[in-house]
């Protein structure tokens with residue numbers, strides 16, 4: 287469990303306060319998962335106090351044993367019923383201190399309550415210290431994301447047996463989610479996108495009752511969660527291609543151009559590169575292909591960092607400034623979208639290594 291000690295050290299390299307207070311509401315703060323490493327339990331309304339010396343978890347009796355069975359060496363667990371008891375424990379540890387909170391997550395109402403209970407000297411936003419630390423993955427995290435990627439790849443390899451005329455996008459999405467779970471996913475890392483035909487021109491299309499027809503795109507954008515970590519991959523298939531049709535030739539060409547853009551971007555990735563330059567490699571290729579017939583049809587950023595959250599803090603786009611470093615994991619997902627016709631996207635997750643990028 288050395289990784290937990292490293293995480294504490296990394297947080298306090300940039301965060302200059304005395305302690306960080308992470309409070310789960312009905313939802314779980316992903317920084318709570320990052321620090322605890324817990325993969326079982328719900329831990330709603332639980333409180334984690336992180337200091338340079340270690341962590342104190344205050345949780346209900348309900349989850350005390352679940353916490354004890356998973357706690358890293360750096361953690362102490364105490365039962366806490368909330369209310370006055372929470373106030374007593376918080377003020378015992380935080381009175382007069384400078385305390386960090388995760389402003390990306392903690393709702394204002396809860397913040398006001400914690401402020402009153404803790405009697406801290408002051409509060410500062412510690413969210414950047416966490417998002418910066420989380421950008422660089424340690425070997426445990428890389429292993430979990432690699433498995434989350436493999437679950438989706440194995441699912442892509444099986445899903446085509448469900449491609450049949452008349453199946454709806456919703457039905458295919460249900461099959462895909464079931465297959466991912468059979469392969470070990472704790473859950474999908476986001477709502478699976480399935481888009482047939484023209485719907486594939488909408489990057490965030492929600493599966494509906496559209497039915498599959500011959501010689502049409504099947505775009506699947508899906509991710510799995512494994513030990514709290516996400517993957518995010520996209521494949522575009524053509525169902526029962528009519529290889530002599532003009533439509534097929536157009537669809538196939540879009541696939542080839544996107545595939546090539548994706549691999550050119552991958553080859554450009556290495557530590558020290560600027561993310562927006564990597565985006566430009568893919569965008570320039572798509573915009574100039576066949577004298578510009580797809581110019582302006584790649585309508586989103588090339589990628590985003592992936593971790594406990596599927597969009598884990600940083601982006602690769604024409605606008606974002608993100609200096610690539612060893613240990614970062616980003617999606618590489620160019621696309622071409624022709625409204626009224628259809629769209630193509632391919633997405634893989636790239637680990638930035640010493641010598642360049644590598645698909646997980």
Ligand SMILES: [Mn+2]
Pocket residue numbers: 518519590617619633
């Ligand atoms: Mn993505």
